[in-house]
Amino acid sequence: MGVVLLALGGTISVAGSTQGARLTGAEITAAVPGLADLGIPLEVRDVRAVPSGSLTFAQILDVVDVASRAVAEGADGVVVTQGTDTLEETAFMVDLVWPHEAPFVLTGAMRQPAMAGADGPANVLAAVRVAAARDTHGAGALVVLNDEVHAARWVRKTHSTSPATFASPSAGPLGHVVEGRVRMLLAPPRHEPLPVGIDRERLQAARVALHVVTLDDDGTQLHGLEATHQGLVVAGFGVGHVPDVLAPRLGALAEHLPVVLTSRTGSGSVLRHTYSAPGSETDLRRRGLIDGGFLDPYKARVLLRLLLATGAGHGDIVEAFALRG
Missing domain, CATH: 3.40.50.40 (Rossmann fold)
Incomplete structure (x- = not known):
């Protein structure tokens, strides 16, 4: 089936200078050079347009439910685009409850689409590649930005504005995307997931x-x-x-x-x-x-x-x- 991309809000979806306007998932992916040439079937769904600072635990678990149904229907991997403010926390939450071998990849952007050097398109392209890569199966939730692959367990936002903000100080990245190829160097340990059906x-x-x-x-x-x-x-x-x-x-x-x-x-x-x-x-x-x-x-x-x-x-x-x- 390929990859399912679930679009939330955040910097990656900011539409120009119009107050509160948000790009849809289809608009985000349409602006990614080379995405259509990957040969990876991609289904794009809009989940909820909300800044990541306003996300709740319950909303993230709802996204996990949507992603789980996509995997049950045959998706090889899932990509979620969201704001970076809480990305390290939402990724870890997903990792704690994600029960599938299919990778769950989270990405976003530090620069708005209309800014010079916008990083969203490159991050989406890398995230889709990682979600479709055979070597990422069984790795749980991954964070992909700046052509680096990080384990949700270790990743942190380390700078308020830099596109290279996401790092794993205690462990380093699990892998890199080099010349379009996903190179996984390490495999994170996986534990029995917590129950996903939390009241x-x-x-x-x-x-x-x-x-x-x-x-x-x-x-x-x-x-x-x-x-x-x-x-x-x-x-x-x-x-x-x-x-x-x-x-x-x-x-x-x-x-x-x-x-x-x-x-x-x-x-x-x-x-x-x-x-x-x-x-x-x-x-x-x-x-x-x-x-x-x-x-x-x-x-x-x-x-x-x-x-x-x-x-x-x-x-x-x-x-x-x-x-x-």
């Missing part, structure tokens, strides 16, 4: 806060969090440290809800038992915080919220982070 009401109720630790942080804004949220992700200093005065507050919260410890640095893992002072990773784990491993705060929040929405208990959450972190 939307339970998902809405699974509120997870993110607290970025800062200098002289006493955690005042965390007071009462256990009454309003079901989970918390902490983005700590460096390898997973917080001010000593904050540690007891986090420990008290961990008695009521899962609290996941991550690093705010953008790459690397939190440690487990190298430092032992109050507020260190050892101290926080002793107080009940869950080790987030290599997961950055944004992806840890995605995983924790999906786990809570599936009804996972504390032990299941600890196990899931040990496996995927």
Whole structure:
């Protein structure tokens, strides 16, 4: 059947200077030089025109449902075009629930179509090639921009405006598109997907806060969090440290809800038992915080919220982070 392209909104779909105007998927693909010459059957569908900053968990799961039906109907791969603001989070969410061997490729653009050097056409061309490539089957959700192929698990937006913004600081790209050929260098590990049929009401109720630790942080804004949220992700200093005065507050919260410890640095893992002072990773784990491993705060929040929405208990959450972190 070829590839199915699902168009959302974002910079790649901005139509000139008209306020709020959006290009359709057909208009986006029509502007891609060489796309029709690939010999890859391409079916284009418009899903919803919305900036990625306004996307919700439920909407992304709806897109996964549409993509799953396309694969069940014979599609060899799926491409989704969307805004880049939340691309690293939506890609990871898809990767957690995607049950198919067919690749799910996400792409977008940093420059609007009317701008000089617009990158959308090249990114769409590369994404379609990756979605149709034999070597990408079984790789889960992939992010393709700037002729690089990144695993959803590792990719991050690292610059506010650069077309080369997407990178995987802890792992590097899985592959590249070179002279029109998809060259996969690495294969990401795959785990059993989370249930895709998540109850939307339970998902809405699974509120997870993110607290970025800062200098002289006493955690005042965390007071009462256990009454309003079901989970918390902490983005700590460096390898997973917080001010000593904050540690007891986090420990008290961990008695009521899962609290996941991550690093705010953008790459690397939190440690487990190298430092032992109050507020260190050892101290926080002793107080009940869950080790987030290599997961950055944004992806840890995605995983924790999906786990809570599936009804996972504390032990299941600890196990899931040990496996995927």
